[in-house]
Every structure is written in C-alpha cells, then in structure tokens.
Amino acid sequence: MIDRSAIVDYWDAAAPSFDDAPDHGLRAERTRAAWARTIGAWMPPAPAAVLDVGCGTGSLSLLLAAAGHRVTGVDLAPRMIEEAGRKAAAAGLSGRFLVGDAAGPPTGGELFDVVLARHLLWTLPDPGAALGAWVARLRPGGRLLLVEGRWGEAGQSGPPYVAGAESLPWSGGVGADQLAAAVRPLVAGLRIERLGADADLWGGPVHDERYALIARV
Numbered sequence: 001m002i003d004r005s006a007i008v009d010y011w012d013a014a015a016p017s018f019d020d021a022p023d024h025g026l027r028a029e030r031t032r033a034a035w036a037r038t039i040g041a042w043m044p045p046a047p048a049a050v051l052d053v054g055c056g057t058g059s060l061s062l063l064l065a066a067a068g069h070r071v072t073g074v075d076l077a078p079r080m081i082e083e084a085g086r087k088a089a090a091a092g093l094s095g096r097f098l099v100g101d102a103a104g105p106p107t108g109g110e111l112f113d114v115v116l117a118r119h120l121l122w123t124l125p126d127p128g129a130a131l132g133a134w135v136a137r138l139r140p141g142g143r144l145l146l147v148e149g150r151w152g153e154a155g156q157s158g159p160p161y162v163a164g165a166e167s168l169p170w171s172g173g174v175g176a177d178q179l180a181a182a183v184r185p186l187v188a189g190l191r192i193e194r195l196g197a198d199a200d201l202w203g204g205p206v207h208d209e210r211y212a213l214i215a216r217v
C-alpha cells in the first residue's frame, strides 16, 4: 500500500521544475504546435467542457483553453495546481484548477464533453476504478482521451518514485492493448493512435511505446 501523502510530496517537489521537460512545459513553439495539432484533432468543436485529470502544471489544459474550450484541471498536488493557476493568469486564460483525486474529481455531479488524462494511469492504485469514474463524468457522446505509454527511454532517471510504487498495477506504464482491453467494456467505441514517431511531441526522438486512446461513450 502506498502512502498517499508520499505521492503528494513527490509531485509537490517536482512542480517547480516539471515544465523543464519539453513535453511538459511545451515551451518550444514546435512542441506546443505539435500538441495543439494532435489534441485538437481529437476534440469536439469549441467550446467543449473539458476535465483534465492529473493536470499537473496545466499545460494541456491551457492549450485547450487557448483553443476556446472550458477547462477544469484536477491534481492531487497543491503546488502543481498553483503552477497551473499562475500560468493561466500569466497567459490571460481562464481555467478552473482544483486540488483533488483524479479517481473522484471534486466537481460534484457536473458532466463534461471530454475527460483528458495524460501520463497519469501508471501512478493510480486502482486505474480500473478511475477509468469507470471518468466515463461516468462524460455526457452521452462525450470523449475519453488518454495519452499513455510504457516508459523506457534510456537516460530517463530522475529521483526514484515513492516507496512501494513497484506494486502499482500499471507501474512503468500501460501498453495500448492492455489499456484498450480495460476501456472497451466501458465505452461505445475506441481507437488507438500511435504517437512515438512524432518527435515534435516529445522534444526529440523516443523509442518506447507512446500512444493515445480515443474513446466515445
């Protein structure tokens, strides 16, 4: 069993430098444009109501806000949420950023057109329950957008994750086939889009598995 406060502490400590990674901060115009183009193709017309779970510093939330969507970001780590709010204010964008658990977002009975999660499932103690909770937050016809992978790039080290993380169900990431099998019973249809070959998304070439699962309810 992983101590939840250890997870919060880890991500709070990571928050100030989180955006230094090219695909986190989207600081390079090339990277930003690649994500805007890629996610934009999965989105319904603006303004859609979007719930970005495990939003981190809000980079994707703000990309969608800039495209005219109404975005709510939820993250367990208060310092991630502070960063997201600060970035929204600096960019003159509106977005609602809430501290909370992605498995039970603090948004009451509100329904969304899109639930987005990027690089979150690997750290959840019960990813299956979270998937069910996200689908339940979608309006009929809504979309679930999951950007995931199995992390294995050489040179990706950084500080070790919290004690006991190796027992997480999807520790190290989840492959597309496994995630599709988990999501398929919950949705009307889904497709997988491979993202590994588009170096612009990652700030350089990558060799591990990276993809998006796009589902409709």
Ligand SMILES: C[S@@+](CC[C@H](N)C(=O)[O-])C[C@H]1O[C@@H](n2cnc3c(N)ncnc32)[C@H](O)[C@@H]1O
Pocket: 007, 011, 012, 023, 024, 053, 054, 055, 056, 057, 058, 059, 060, 074, 075, 076, 077, 080, 100, 101, 102, 103, 117, 118, 119, 120, 123, 124
């Ligand atoms: C790898 S980062 C991804 C951040 C963001 N989605 C992105 O792609 O830039 C994982 C994020 O999930 C958050 N997180 C971890 N467990 C969470 C949970 N149970 N509920 C909400 N957020 C969580 C962390 O605080 C961190 O910000």
